Amino acid sequence: MKVVVDEEKCVAAGQCVAAAMDVFDQREDDGIVVLLDENPPAELAEDVRNAAAVCPALAIRLEE
């Protein structure tokens, strides 16, 4: 799985961090998404799919 984030679209809702904190973080300054792991391990795949599904700004794209 490859994760791609779009900083321009991000509105810092924090939902990705709540869903998968090992893969996503938020920038200190303005809360914009920080991708910690662009190729997360298989055991995190479900959490990452959930993170993408609950991003209100559709800023997370997955290449499975």
Added chain:
Amino acid sequence: MAEADTRDLPDESLYFYQDERDAKCPFAPPPGLRALNDRGPVTRGRIWDGSTPWLVTGHAAQRAILSDPRVSSDDKRPGFPYPNRAMAETAHHHPLTIFNADGADHTRIRRMMTRPFTRPRMEALRPDIQRFTDELIDKMLAGPKPVNLVTALSLPLPSLMICALLGVPYEDHDFFQEHASFATRSDKTAEDDRRASEALGGYLAALLQKKMEEPADDVLSDFAARIKEGDLTLPEATLLSMILLIAGHETSATMITLGTALLLENPDEIARLRGIEDTRDAANAVDEILRYLTVAMFGQRRIATEDFEFEGAQIKAGDGIVVPLPAGNWDPEAFPEPEKLDLTRKANHHHAFGWGIHQCLGQQLARIELQVVYGTLYRRIPTLRLAVDRDELEFRRADALAFGIKELPVTW
């Protein structure tokens, strides 16, 4: 303001949004609204001024419309479907805010406000939220009973938290709670609105000026620094502070009160809540309560900026669009058996905080406050119960910005 008589005559058979909730099931969305879910994801409805905006009720359709660039939040566009007369009368002098700005304007304003509300920062506040909650419950247990939960816990907790975050002295809470609750009332006039925002604005502007001289580690100091750097004007910073102060009060308080009343009717779910140890399970339980109650029941309001077809509906430029969030959260396609409160349901895709770029800025703070409060209240007071009959509870009118209960007398 767009007058009703300039619109098409309303069709009396159209669903009237908002109708009141059913007194027998006050925690469920109004029955008429729920019935719309059977008529497809998009219908036309009638609102208070007689106009007939589109109602987008399906969960998937709500996501699509709230992410659609052909739809605007600009409440100055003629035909905008206001939730009530007070909003209609005041919208024309609303400045640009996170609520009514689109696109790049929205991004610019929102990014100035997001820093204090990130998930990691809110997680770091969890011990403070726990301490405040325990102190308020200690006070409750030490005092006379029954007690009104609204003034004992529901309002003070979010108020203490938002004050600490913003750097507003909690000692002034009587003053700003009065104005904050006033700002969200549906029966205010434009003149009332002006007076309340002047009082609150004057107070916050003076605080911001003080923070320019004596900065601390809080949001107002942050805004004060931006004023000094020329990124914000004092009136802009005052407005941002006012939005955060008001939004930080009402909604979380309402969810604490209503959620408690709902749980007291579901003892099996309280037992389940008490057994939860994993923080993710606790988070999930709170998301289910948020889904079930959806206090922002007036929904999100939008206006189409061009003609387009959506879910079989021919939407025209200038058409009002109402997105009743409780309907999406009770859409059986997204949440099977929606009337069942099930704290094990995977519910974090609910729309209680809205959807799209305008989704609630303070949602992570609200979530953690609720996780701590619901988790602590029934553990500390296992015999907690209503001190009056459920029928005696007075619910807020359906056109209030947040659904709620005025007072919740409890005993133990």
